[in-house]
Amino acid sequence: MKKIILPALLSVLLSGCAQQFGNDVVNQELPLLSASEVIASATDNDWRVVDAQNILKITLPTGDAYIELNEQLAPKHVQNIKKLAREGFYKNTSVYRFVEGFVAQGGDSSGKKLIKTADRTVPAEFYSTTNKPLLITELNGDGYAPVTGFLNGFAVAQNSAHTQTWQVHCSGVFAMARDNYINSASTEFFVTIGQGPRYLDKNITVFGRVLEGIEHFNRLARTPTEGKAFNPITNIQVLGDVQSDKSIFKVMKTNSAVFKNLISARKNRVEPWFVKAHNYVDVCGMPIPTKREVIPINS
Template identity: 50%
Template sequence: MIKKSLAILTAGLLAAQLTPRAYAFNPAEQALQSPAEIMAAAEASDWRQVDSNNLMILTLESGAVYLEVNPLLAPKHVLRLRELAKSGFYKGLSMYRFVEGFVAQGGAGEQETDIAPLQQEFVSHTKQPLALDIKVNDNDGYAPRSGFINGFAVGQNEAGTQTWQLHCMGALGMARGNGVDSATSEFYVVIGHAPRYLDKNITVFGRVLAGMEHLQRLQRPGSKQTPFNPIIDLQFADQLAPEQRPKIRVMRTDSERFQALVAARKSRPEEWFVATPNYIDTCAMAVPSVIDD
Protein backbone atom coordinates (compact mmCIF):
# COMPACT_ATOMS: atom_id res chain seq x y z
CA MET A 1 0.00 0.00 0.00
CA ILE A 2 1.41 3.38 -1.00
CA LYS A 3 1.20 5.90 1.81
CA LYS A 4 -0.67 9.03 0.71
CA SER A 5 -0.74 12.43 2.36
CA LEU A 6 -2.01 15.92 1.69
CA ALA A 7 0.58 18.47 0.58
CA ILE A 8 0.74 21.49 -1.69
CA LEU A 9 4.06 21.63 -3.45
CA THR A 10 5.73 25.02 -3.69
CA ALA A 11 8.46 26.37 -5.95
CA GLY A 12 10.99 23.78 -4.88
CA LEU A 13 8.93 21.05 -6.65
CA LEU A 14 8.16 22.36 -9.91
CA ALA A 15 5.04 20.54 -13.30
CA ALA A 16 -5.60 17.56 -21.60
CA GLN A 17 -7.47 20.58 -22.16
CA LEU A 18 -10.50 20.54 -19.89
CA THR A 19 -13.96 22.10 -20.06
CA PRO A 20 -13.80 25.86 -19.36
CA ARG A 21 -14.91 26.92 -15.92
CA ALA A 22 -18.46 28.08 -15.38
CA TYR A 23 -17.31 31.22 -13.60
CA ALA A 24 -14.59 33.78 -14.28
CA PHE A 25 -12.64 36.48 -12.53
CA ASN A 26 -10.17 39.15 -13.59
CA PRO A 27 -6.59 37.81 -13.37
CA ALA A 28 -5.25 41.38 -13.35
CA GLU A 29 -7.17 42.06 -10.15
CA GLN A 30 -6.01 38.76 -8.67
CA ALA A 31 -2.39 39.75 -9.33
CA LEU A 32 -2.84 42.34 -6.58
CA GLN A 33 -3.09 39.41 -4.19
CA SER A 34 -0.12 37.35 -3.06
CA PRO A 35 0.48 33.88 -4.50
CA ALA A 36 -0.56 32.42 -1.14
CA GLU A 37 -3.87 34.29 -1.26
CA ILE A 38 -4.52 33.13 -4.81
CA MET A 39 -3.81 29.53 -3.83
CA ALA A 40 -6.09 29.80 -0.81
CA ALA A 41 -8.95 30.88 -3.10
CA ALA A 42 -8.44 28.01 -5.58
CA GLU A 43 -11.57 25.99 -6.34
CA ALA A 44 -12.13 22.43 -7.52
CA SER A 45 -12.38 23.50 -11.16
CA ASP A 46 -8.87 24.97 -10.99
CA TRP A 47 -7.42 21.46 -10.75
CA ARG A 48 -7.20 18.37 -12.93
CA GLN A 49 -6.75 14.80 -11.77
CA VAL A 50 -3.56 13.16 -13.00
CA ASP A 51 -4.42 10.22 -15.27
CA SER A 52 -3.29 6.97 -13.62
CA ASN A 53 -1.94 5.90 -17.04
CA ASN A 54 0.52 8.80 -16.85
CA LEU A 55 1.40 8.65 -13.15
CA MET A 56 4.75 6.94 -12.56
CA ILE A 57 5.90 5.87 -9.11
CA LEU A 58 9.63 5.44 -8.45
CA THR A 59 10.03 3.75 -5.07
CA LEU A 60 13.38 4.29 -3.36
CA GLU A 61 14.58 3.21 0.09
CA SER A 62 13.51 6.49 1.69
CA GLY A 63 10.12 6.74 -0.04
CA ALA A 64 8.22 7.25 -3.28
CA VAL A 65 8.82 9.79 -6.05
CA TYR A 66 5.69 10.59 -8.09
CA LEU A 67 6.16 11.67 -11.69
CA GLU A 68 3.78 12.54 -14.51
CA VAL A 69 4.85 11.48 -17.99
CA ASN A 70 4.15 13.54 -21.10
CA PRO A 71 2.88 11.40 -24.01
CA LEU A 72 1.84 14.48 -25.99
CA LEU A 73 5.44 15.39 -26.75
CA ALA A 74 7.30 12.06 -26.42
CA PRO A 75 4.93 9.10 -26.87
CA LYS A 76 7.64 6.55 -27.76
CA HIS A 77 9.63 7.24 -24.61
CA VAL A 78 6.54 7.09 -22.43
CA LEU A 79 5.59 3.76 -24.00
CA ARG A 80 9.11 2.39 -23.43
CA LEU A 81 8.98 3.27 -19.71
CA ARG A 82 5.50 1.77 -19.40
CA GLU A 83 6.59 -1.50 -21.01
CA LEU A 84 9.76 -1.79 -18.93
CA ALA A 85 7.94 -0.89 -15.73
CA LYS A 86 5.24 -3.48 -16.41
CA SER A 87 7.90 -6.16 -16.96
CA GLY A 88 9.58 -5.32 -13.64
CA PHE A 89 12.78 -4.33 -15.43
CA TYR A 90 13.81 -1.61 -12.98
CA LYS A 91 13.07 -3.55 -9.80
CA GLY A 92 16.38 -4.19 -8.03
CA LEU A 93 18.43 -1.88 -10.27
CA SER A 94 19.86 1.35 -8.88
CA MET A 95 20.10 5.11 -9.13
CA TYR A 96 23.72 4.62 -10.04
CA ARG A 97 24.63 8.18 -11.00
CA PHE A 98 24.31 11.24 -8.79
CA VAL A 99 25.79 14.63 -9.69
CA GLU A 100 25.26 17.19 -6.94
CA GLY A 101 22.92 19.98 -7.98
CA PHE A 102 22.45 18.47 -11.44
CA VAL A 103 21.04 14.99 -12.01
CA ALA A 104 20.10 11.62 -10.53
CA GLN A 105 20.15 8.79 -13.06
CA GLY A 106 18.86 5.24 -12.81
CA GLY A 107 18.69 2.00 -14.72
CA ALA A 108 21.00 -0.82 -15.67
CA GLY A 109 24.10 1.36 -15.94
CA GLU A 110 26.93 -0.54 -17.62
CA GLN A 111 25.11 -3.87 -17.46
CA GLU A 112 24.51 -5.46 -20.86
CA THR A 113 20.90 -5.35 -22.08
CA ASP A 114 19.23 -6.30 -25.35
CA ILE A 115 16.89 -3.30 -25.30
CA ALA A 116 16.56 -1.69 -28.73
CA PRO A 117 17.48 2.00 -29.02
CA LEU A 118 14.74 4.59 -29.38
CA GLN A 119 14.30 7.19 -32.07
CA GLN A 120 14.86 10.57 -30.46
CA GLU A 121 11.91 12.81 -29.58
CA PHE A 122 13.82 15.96 -28.72
CA VAL A 123 11.21 18.17 -30.41
CA SER A 124 7.57 17.47 -31.29
CA HIS A 125 6.75 18.70 -34.80
CA THR A 126 3.13 19.52 -35.68
CA LYS A 127 1.59 20.83 -38.90
CA GLN A 128 -0.68 23.14 -36.95
CA PRO A 129 0.56 25.35 -34.09
CA LEU A 130 0.30 23.75 -30.68
CA ALA A 131 -1.41 26.28 -28.43
CA LEU A 132 0.23 27.17 -25.13
CA ASP A 133 -2.04 27.18 -22.08
CA ILE A 134 -0.16 30.31 -21.07
CA LYS A 135 2.91 32.05 -22.45
CA VAL A 136 5.31 33.13 -19.70
CA ASN A 137 8.24 34.51 -21.69
CA ASP A 138 9.32 35.63 -25.13
CA ASN A 139 12.87 34.68 -26.14
CA ASP A 140 14.52 33.58 -22.91
CA GLY A 141 17.78 32.81 -24.70
CA TYR A 142 16.92 29.17 -25.29
CA ALA A 143 13.48 29.37 -26.90
CA PRO A 144 11.64 32.01 -28.96
CA ARG A 145 8.83 31.61 -26.44
CA SER A 146 8.12 29.46 -23.41
CA GLY A 147 5.17 28.64 -21.23
CA PHE A 148 3.01 25.70 -20.19
CA ILE A 149 0.95 22.94 -21.79
CA ASN A 150 -0.96 20.53 -19.53
CA GLY A 151 1.23 21.40 -16.55
CA PHE A 152 4.55 20.94 -18.36
CA ALA A 153 7.00 23.78 -18.97
CA VAL A 154 7.73 23.92 -22.70
CA GLY A 155 9.57 25.92 -25.31
CA GLN A 156 8.42 26.61 -28.86
CA ASN A 157 9.53 28.10 -32.13
CA GLU A 158 7.81 31.34 -33.16
CA ALA A 159 5.25 29.48 -35.29
CA GLY A 160 4.30 27.11 -32.48
CA THR A 161 4.87 24.09 -34.74
CA GLN A 162 7.91 22.85 -32.80
CA THR A 163 7.46 22.17 -29.09
CA TRP A 164 9.79 20.65 -26.52
CA GLN A 165 9.77 20.19 -22.76
CA LEU A 166 12.25 22.30 -20.83
CA HIS A 167 15.03 21.01 -18.61
CA CYS A 168 13.55 22.53 -15.47
CA MET A 169 14.23 21.18 -12.00
CA GLY A 170 12.26 17.95 -11.68
CA ALA A 171 12.28 17.21 -15.43
CA LEU A 172 12.34 13.52 -16.39
CA GLY A 173 14.51 12.62 -19.36
CA MET A 174 16.12 9.63 -21.08
CA ALA A 175 19.91 9.43 -21.13
CA ARG A 176 21.67 8.68 -24.41
CA GLY A 177 25.12 8.16 -25.86
CA ASN A 178 26.71 10.19 -28.64
CA GLY A 179 24.17 8.95 -31.18
CA VAL A 180 20.93 10.91 -31.17
CA ASP A 181 18.94 7.66 -31.43
CA SER A 182 20.88 5.76 -28.76
CA ALA A 183 18.59 6.04 -25.71
CA THR A 184 17.31 2.70 -24.39
CA SER A 185 16.19 2.59 -20.75
CA GLU A 186 18.37 4.87 -18.60
CA PHE A 187 16.26 7.68 -17.15
CA TYR A 188 17.31 10.74 -15.19
CA VAL A 189 15.72 13.51 -13.15
CA VAL A 190 17.06 17.06 -12.96
CA ILE A 191 17.64 17.73 -9.26
CA GLY A 192 19.20 21.20 -9.37
CA HIS A 193 19.27 24.43 -11.33
CA ALA A 194 17.70 24.10 -14.77
CA PRO A 195 20.37 23.00 -17.32
CA ARG A 196 18.59 24.60 -20.25
CA TYR A 197 21.57 24.07 -22.55
CA LEU A 198 20.38 20.45 -22.73
CA ASP A 199 17.05 21.47 -24.28
CA LYS A 200 16.50 19.80 -27.67
CA ASN A 201 19.58 17.61 -27.10
CA ILE A 202 17.89 14.93 -24.98
CA THR A 203 14.30 13.71 -24.90
CA VAL A 204 12.42 15.07 -21.89
CA PHE A 205 9.13 13.31 -21.27
CA GLY A 206 7.82 14.05 -17.79
CA ARG A 207 8.33 15.79 -14.46
CA VAL A 208 8.33 15.18 -10.71
CA LEU A 209 5.07 15.97 -8.93
CA ALA A 210 6.14 14.99 -5.40
CA GLY A 211 8.95 13.23 -3.58
CA MET A 212 11.95 15.23 -4.82
CA GLU A 213 13.37 14.96 -1.30
CA HIS A 214 13.96 11.24 -1.83
CA LEU A 215 16.14 11.93 -4.85
CA GLN A 216 18.04 14.54 -2.87
CA ARG A 217 18.73 11.96 -0.14
CA LEU A 218 20.46 9.50 -2.46
CA GLN A 219 23.93 8.33 -1.48
CA ARG A 220 26.72 10.35 -3.06
CA PRO A 221 29.53 8.82 -5.14
CA GLY A 222 32.09 7.10 -2.93
CA SER A 223 29.49 5.79 -0.51
CA LYS A 224 30.16 2.29 0.85
CA GLN A 225 26.44 1.46 0.80
CA THR A 226 25.66 -1.87 -0.87
CA PRO A 227 23.59 -2.02 -2.95
CA PHE A 228 24.09 1.57 -4.05
CA ASN A 229 20.83 3.57 -4.13
CA PRO A 230 18.61 0.59 -4.98
CA ILE A 231 15.39 1.03 -6.95
CA ILE A 232 12.77 -0.85 -4.96
CA ASP A 233 10.36 -0.62 -7.89
CA LEU A 234 9.18 1.55 -10.75
CA GLN A 235 5.47 1.28 -11.61
CA PHE A 236 2.67 3.15 -13.28
CA ALA A 237 -0.39 3.82 -11.15
CA ASP A 238 -2.75 1.98 -13.50
CA GLN A 239 -0.70 -1.16 -12.93
CA LEU A 240 -1.67 -1.08 -9.23
CA ALA A 241 -4.91 -2.23 -7.65
CA PRO A 242 -7.47 0.61 -7.70
CA GLU A 243 -7.31 1.10 -3.92
CA GLN A 244 -3.51 1.51 -4.10
CA ARG A 245 -3.46 4.16 -6.81
CA PRO A 246 -2.36 7.59 -5.56
CA LYS A 247 -4.77 10.43 -6.28
CA ILE A 248 -2.88 13.53 -7.35
CA ARG A 249 -4.27 16.80 -8.61
CA VAL A 250 -2.33 19.39 -10.60
CA MET A 251 -3.40 22.99 -11.07
CA ARG A 252 -4.71 23.49 -14.58
CA THR A 253 -2.25 25.64 -16.48
CA ASP A 254 -5.07 26.67 -18.82
CA SER A 255 -7.03 28.15 -15.89
CA GLU A 256 -7.43 31.82 -15.06
CA ARG A 257 -6.28 31.00 -11.53
CA PHE A 258 -2.89 29.83 -12.83
CA GLN A 259 -2.72 32.90 -15.06
CA ALA A 260 -3.23 35.02 -11.96
CA LEU A 261 -0.59 33.02 -10.10
CA VAL A 262 1.94 33.65 -12.87
CA ALA A 263 1.15 37.38 -12.79
CA ALA A 264 1.56 37.48 -9.01
CA ARG A 265 4.84 35.58 -9.16
CA LYS A 266 6.10 38.11 -11.69
CA SER A 267 5.03 41.25 -9.84
CA ARG A 268 5.34 39.99 -6.20
CA PRO A 269 2.79 42.36 -4.62
CA GLU A 270 3.66 41.38 -1.03
CA GLU A 271 4.75 44.25 1.20
CA TRP A 272 8.15 42.62 1.88
CA PHE A 273 9.34 43.01 -1.74
CA VAL A 274 11.20 46.18 -2.74
CA ALA A 275 12.28 45.19 -6.27
CA THR A 276 9.52 43.74 -8.45
CA PRO A 277 10.90 43.09 -11.94
CA ASN A 278 7.56 41.83 -13.37
CA TYR A 279 9.40 38.80 -14.74
CA ILE A 280 9.80 35.15 -13.87
CA ASP A 281 11.82 32.44 -15.55
CA THR A 282 9.48 29.75 -16.87
CA CYS A 283 11.39 27.05 -15.00
CA ALA A 284 10.96 28.97 -11.74
CA MET A 285 7.17 29.00 -12.11
CA ALA A 286 6.03 26.02 -10.04
CA VAL A 287 2.81 24.26 -11.00
CA PRO A 288 1.07 23.39 -7.71
CA SER A 289 0.21 19.75 -7.03
CA VAL A 290 -1.84 18.10 -4.29
CA ILE A 291 -1.76 14.49 -3.11
CA ASP A 292 -5.15 13.49 -1.74
CA ASP A 293 -5.64 10.85 0.94
Protein backbone atom coordinates in the same frame (compact mmCIF):
# COMPACT_ATOMS: atom_id res chain seq x y z
CA MET B 1 19.91 61.38 -20.73
CA LYS B 2 17.49 58.56 -20.04
CA LYS B 3 13.83 59.33 -20.52
CA ILE B 4 10.98 57.93 -18.49
CA ILE B 5 8.57 55.82 -20.55
CA LEU B 6 5.20 57.50 -20.48
CA PRO B 7 2.25 55.44 -19.19
CA ALA B 8 0.50 55.69 -22.56
CA LEU B 9 3.49 54.24 -24.38
CA LEU B 10 3.85 51.48 -21.80
CA SER B 11 0.18 50.60 -22.33
CA VAL B 12 0.76 50.29 -26.08
CA LEU B 13 3.77 48.03 -25.55
CA LEU B 14 1.88 45.75 -23.21
CA SER B 15 -1.15 45.52 -25.48
CA GLY B 16 1.16 44.59 -28.35
CA CYS B 17 2.59 41.72 -26.31
CA ALA B 18 -0.88 40.47 -25.49
CA GLN B 19 -1.69 40.09 -29.18
CA GLN B 20 1.03 37.51 -29.80
CA PHE B 21 -0.19 34.07 -30.76
CA GLY B 22 -0.54 31.66 -27.88
CA ASN B 23 -0.43 34.32 -25.17
CA ASP B 24 -3.57 33.61 -23.21
CA VAL B 25 -3.42 37.22 -22.00
CA VAL B 26 -1.90 36.95 -18.57
CA ASN B 27 -2.98 39.90 -16.45
CA GLN B 28 -0.35 42.62 -16.99
CA GLU B 29 -1.52 44.77 -14.08
CA LEU B 30 0.01 44.53 -10.65
CA PRO B 31 -1.70 41.66 -8.80
CA LEU B 32 -3.82 42.26 -5.74
CA LEU B 33 -3.24 38.80 -4.28
CA SER B 34 -0.11 36.91 -3.30
CA ALA B 35 0.72 33.61 -5.00
CA SER B 36 -0.52 31.62 -2.00
CA GLU B 37 -3.78 33.56 -1.96
CA VAL B 38 -4.31 32.90 -5.67
CA ILE B 39 -3.79 29.16 -5.15
CA ALA B 40 -6.20 29.20 -2.21
CA SER B 41 -8.85 30.82 -4.45
CA ALA B 42 -8.80 27.92 -6.95
CA THR B 43 -12.00 25.89 -7.26
CA ASP B 44 -12.35 22.20 -8.09
CA ASN B 45 -12.74 23.12 -11.76
CA ASP B 46 -9.27 24.68 -11.77
CA TRP B 47 -7.58 21.32 -11.16
CA ARG B 48 -7.17 18.31 -13.43
CA VAL B 49 -6.82 14.75 -12.19
CA VAL B 50 -3.66 13.14 -13.53
CA ASP B 51 -4.30 9.79 -15.22
CA ALA B 52 -2.74 7.13 -12.97
CA GLN B 53 -1.76 5.24 -16.14
CA ASN B 54 0.59 8.12 -16.94
CA ILE B 55 2.31 8.22 -13.54
CA LEU B 56 5.40 6.23 -12.60
CA LYS B 57 5.96 5.29 -8.97
CA ILE B 58 9.68 4.96 -8.24
CA THR B 59 10.40 3.17 -4.96
CA LEU B 60 13.73 4.28 -3.50
CA PRO B 61 15.38 3.54 -0.14
CA THR B 62 14.65 7.14 0.84
CA GLY B 63 10.97 7.11 -0.16
CA ASP B 64 8.61 7.06 -3.13
CA ALA B 65 8.82 9.49 -6.05
CA TYR B 66 5.96 10.01 -8.49
CA ILE B 67 6.55 11.07 -12.11
CA GLU B 68 3.90 12.38 -14.51
CA LEU B 69 4.74 11.28 -18.06
CA ASN B 70 4.35 13.70 -20.97
CA GLU B 71 2.54 11.58 -23.52
CA GLN B 72 1.65 14.47 -25.82
CA LEU B 73 5.22 15.55 -26.55
CA ALA B 74 7.08 12.21 -26.32
CA PRO B 75 4.62 9.34 -26.87
CA LYS B 76 7.21 6.73 -27.90
CA HIS B 77 9.31 7.25 -24.79
CA VAL B 78 6.24 7.14 -22.57
CA GLN B 79 5.01 3.93 -24.17
CA ASN B 80 8.41 2.26 -23.89
CA ILE B 81 9.16 3.12 -20.30
CA LYS B 82 5.73 1.86 -19.27
CA LYS B 83 6.56 -1.42 -21.02
CA LEU B 84 9.85 -1.57 -19.14
CA ALA B 85 8.09 -0.91 -15.86
CA ARG B 86 5.41 -3.52 -16.49
CA GLU B 87 7.89 -6.23 -17.37
CA GLY B 88 9.75 -5.54 -14.13
CA PHE B 89 12.91 -4.31 -15.79
CA TYR B 90 13.74 -1.76 -13.10
CA LYS B 91 13.44 -4.15 -10.15
CA ASN B 92 16.72 -4.15 -8.24
CA THR B 93 18.42 -1.61 -10.48
CA SER B 94 19.93 1.53 -8.94
CA VAL B 95 20.46 5.27 -9.03
CA TYR B 96 24.16 5.01 -9.73
CA ARG B 97 25.32 8.41 -11.00
CA PHE B 98 25.16 11.87 -9.48
CA VAL B 99 26.35 15.22 -10.67
CA GLU B 100 25.77 17.46 -7.67
CA GLY B 101 23.22 20.18 -8.31
CA PHE B 102 22.59 18.74 -11.76
CA VAL B 103 21.21 15.20 -12.22
CA ALA B 104 20.61 11.85 -10.58
CA GLN B 105 20.77 9.02 -13.12
CA GLY B 106 19.36 5.54 -12.70
CA GLY B 107 18.65 2.25 -14.43
CA ASP B 108 20.80 -0.76 -15.29
CA SER B 109 24.38 0.42 -14.93
CA SER B 110 25.69 -2.83 -16.46
CA GLY B 111 23.70 -2.43 -19.66
CA LYS B 112 23.26 -6.20 -19.74
CA LYS B 113 19.87 -6.74 -18.15
CA LEU B 114 17.40 -8.65 -20.32
CA ILE B 115 14.61 -6.67 -21.97
CA LYS B 116 11.55 -8.78 -22.65
CA THR B 117 8.91 -6.75 -24.50
CA ALA B 118 10.13 -3.15 -24.63
CA ASP B 119 12.49 -1.68 -27.22
CA ARG B 120 16.21 -1.49 -26.45
CA THR B 121 16.43 2.01 -27.96
CA VAL B 122 13.87 4.68 -28.76
CA PRO B 123 14.14 7.32 -31.52
CA ALA B 124 14.75 10.83 -30.23
CA GLU B 125 11.71 12.96 -29.44
CA PHE B 126 13.51 16.21 -28.72
CA TYR B 127 10.45 18.19 -29.81
CA SER B 128 6.97 17.63 -31.19
CA THR B 129 6.01 19.08 -34.57
CA THR B 130 2.48 20.15 -35.49
CA ASN B 131 1.10 21.30 -38.82
CA LYS B 132 -0.77 24.14 -37.15
CA PRO B 133 0.38 26.42 -34.32
CA LEU B 134 -0.09 24.77 -30.93
CA LEU B 135 -1.74 26.98 -28.34
CA ILE B 136 0.01 27.21 -24.97
CA THR B 137 -0.31 29.52 -22.00
CA GLU B 138 2.49 31.79 -23.09
CA LEU B 139 4.89 33.37 -20.65
CA ASN B 140 7.77 35.10 -22.44
CA GLY B 141 10.74 34.35 -24.61
CA ASP B 142 14.25 33.96 -23.26
CA GLY B 143 17.77 33.26 -24.44
CA TYR B 144 16.99 29.60 -25.10
CA ALA B 145 13.71 29.90 -27.02
CA PRO B 146 11.61 32.62 -28.65
CA VAL B 147 8.52 31.37 -26.80
CA THR B 148 8.09 29.74 -23.40
CA GLY B 149 5.00 28.81 -21.45
CA PHE B 150 2.92 25.92 -20.21
CA LEU B 151 1.07 23.03 -21.80
CA ASN B 152 -1.05 20.63 -19.78
CA GLY B 153 0.96 21.18 -16.62
CA PHE B 154 4.42 21.05 -18.20
CA ALA B 155 6.88 23.91 -18.72
CA VAL B 156 7.54 24.09 -22.46
CA ALA B 157 9.14 26.18 -25.18
CA GLN B 158 8.31 26.74 -28.84
CA ASN B 159 9.74 28.08 -32.06
CA SER B 160 8.47 31.41 -33.37
CA ALA B 161 5.86 29.71 -35.55
CA HIS B 162 4.50 27.73 -32.56
CA THR B 163 4.82 24.52 -34.60
CA GLN B 164 7.66 22.96 -32.61
CA THR B 165 7.06 22.36 -28.91
CA TRP B 166 9.38 20.78 -26.37
CA GLN B 167 9.48 20.30 -22.62
CA VAL B 168 12.25 22.38 -21.08
CA HIS B 169 14.89 21.32 -18.56
CA CYS B 170 13.56 22.74 -15.32
CA SER B 171 14.42 21.26 -11.94
CA GLY B 172 12.63 17.95 -11.41
CA VAL B 173 12.21 16.94 -15.05
CA PHE B 174 12.36 13.28 -16.07
CA ALA B 175 14.44 12.49 -19.16
CA MET B 176 16.24 9.67 -20.94
CA ALA B 177 20.03 9.64 -21.04
CA ARG B 178 21.83 8.99 -24.34
CA ASP B 179 25.31 8.80 -25.81
CA ASN B 180 26.56 10.75 -28.84
CA TYR B 181 24.18 8.97 -31.21
CA ILE B 182 20.91 10.90 -30.99
CA ASN B 183 18.68 7.81 -31.23
CA SER B 184 20.54 5.90 -28.51
CA ALA B 185 18.16 6.55 -25.58
CA SER B 186 17.54 3.19 -23.96
CA THR B 187 16.68 2.33 -20.36
CA GLU B 188 18.73 4.88 -18.40
CA PHE B 189 16.78 7.83 -17.05
CA PHE B 190 17.71 10.92 -15.08
CA VAL B 191 16.01 13.48 -12.88
CA THR B 192 17.35 17.02 -12.67
CA ILE B 193 18.04 17.88 -9.03
CA GLY B 194 19.44 21.40 -9.32
CA GLN B 195 18.89 24.53 -11.34
CA GLY B 196 17.38 23.68 -14.69
CA PRO B 197 20.11 23.00 -17.31
CA ARG B 198 18.32 24.71 -20.17
CA TYR B 199 21.31 24.29 -22.50
CA LEU B 200 20.21 20.64 -22.77
CA ASP B 201 16.88 21.64 -24.35
CA LYS B 202 16.31 19.89 -27.70
CA ASN B 203 19.40 17.74 -27.10
CA ILE B 204 17.74 15.14 -24.88
CA THR B 205 14.20 13.77 -24.79
CA VAL B 206 12.41 15.16 -21.74
CA PHE B 207 9.17 13.31 -21.14
CA GLY B 208 7.94 13.92 -17.63
CA ARG B 209 8.30 15.75 -14.35
CA VAL B 210 8.36 14.87 -10.67
CA LEU B 211 4.94 15.38 -9.12
CA GLU B 212 6.12 14.48 -5.63
CA GLY B 213 9.26 13.10 -4.02
CA ILE B 214 12.16 15.04 -5.54
CA GLU B 215 13.63 15.16 -2.02
CA HIS B 216 14.04 11.38 -2.10
CA PHE B 217 16.49 11.70 -5.00
CA ASN B 218 18.35 14.45 -3.17
CA ARG B 219 18.74 12.27 -0.08
CA LEU B 220 20.37 9.35 -1.87
CA ALA B 221 24.00 8.47 -1.23
CA ARG B 222 26.58 10.11 -3.47
CA THR B 223 29.24 7.43 -3.14
CA PRO B 224 28.99 3.66 -2.60
CA THR B 225 29.40 2.12 0.87
CA GLU B 226 31.33 -1.14 1.05
CA GLY B 227 29.07 -4.12 1.64
CA LYS B 228 25.89 -2.13 0.96
CA ALA B 229 23.77 -1.85 -2.18
CA PHE B 230 24.24 1.55 -3.79
CA ASN B 231 20.92 3.42 -3.99
CA PRO B 232 18.86 0.39 -5.02
CA ILE B 233 15.63 0.95 -6.93
CA THR B 234 13.16 -1.51 -5.43
CA ASN B 235 10.86 -1.07 -8.39
CA ILE B 236 9.39 1.33 -10.92
CA GLN B 237 5.68 0.77 -11.55
CA VAL B 238 2.83 2.40 -13.40
CA LEU B 239 0.78 3.85 -10.56
CA GLY B 240 -2.50 2.68 -12.09
CA ASP B 241 -1.24 -0.90 -11.79
CA VAL B 242 -0.41 -0.62 -8.07
CA GLN B 243 -3.35 -1.94 -6.09
CA SER B 244 -1.78 -0.97 -2.77
CA ASP B 245 -1.44 2.72 -3.69
CA LYS B 246 -4.59 4.67 -4.48
CA SER B 247 -2.96 8.10 -4.63
CA ILE B 248 -4.79 10.66 -6.73
CA PHE B 249 -2.73 13.57 -8.03
CA LYS B 250 -4.26 16.87 -9.08
CA VAL B 251 -2.41 19.55 -11.03
CA MET B 252 -3.65 23.09 -11.54
CA LYS B 253 -4.88 23.56 -15.10
CA THR B 254 -2.28 25.73 -16.77
CA ASN B 255 -4.84 27.13 -19.22
CA SER B 256 -7.14 28.29 -16.42
CA ALA B 257 -7.80 31.87 -15.38
CA VAL B 258 -6.52 31.18 -11.88
CA PHE B 259 -3.17 29.94 -13.23
CA LYS B 260 -2.83 33.09 -15.33
CA ASN B 261 -3.49 35.09 -12.18
CA LEU B 262 -0.82 33.01 -10.47
CA ILE B 263 1.67 33.95 -13.19
CA SER B 264 0.84 37.60 -12.60
CA ALA B 265 1.33 37.15 -8.86
CA ARG B 266 4.71 35.51 -9.40
CA LYS B 267 5.83 38.20 -11.83
CA ASN B 268 5.09 40.96 -9.35
CA ARG B 269 5.30 39.83 -5.72
CA VAL B 270 2.99 41.77 -3.41
CA GLU B 271 4.11 40.18 -0.14
CA PRO B 272 5.33 42.80 2.39
CA TRP B 273 8.93 41.54 2.29
CA PHE B 274 9.42 42.49 -1.37
CA VAL B 275 10.67 45.95 -2.25
CA LYS B 276 11.06 45.65 -6.03
CA ALA B 277 8.58 44.11 -8.49
CA HIS B 278 10.26 42.92 -11.70
CA ASN B 279 7.20 42.06 -13.85
CA TYR B 280 9.01 38.90 -14.95
CA VAL B 281 9.25 35.22 -14.08
CA ASP B 282 11.35 32.57 -15.77
CA VAL B 283 9.49 29.53 -17.07
CA CYS B 284 11.43 27.34 -14.62
CA GLY B 285 10.72 29.75 -11.78
CA MET B 286 6.97 29.26 -12.09
CA PRO B 287 5.95 26.33 -9.84
CA ILE B 288 2.93 24.37 -11.06
CA PRO B 289 0.66 23.67 -8.07
CA THR B 290 0.23 19.96 -7.43
CA LYS B 291 -1.54 18.08 -4.66
CA ARG B 292 -2.10 14.46 -3.71
CA GLU B 293 -5.12 12.76 -2.20
CA VAL B 294 -4.91 9.24 -0.80
CA ILE B 295 -7.96 6.98 -0.93
CA PRO B 296 -7.99 4.25 1.75
CA ILE B 297 -7.34 0.85 0.17
CA ASN B 298 -10.52 -0.63 1.63
CA SER B 299 -12.78 2.03 0.12
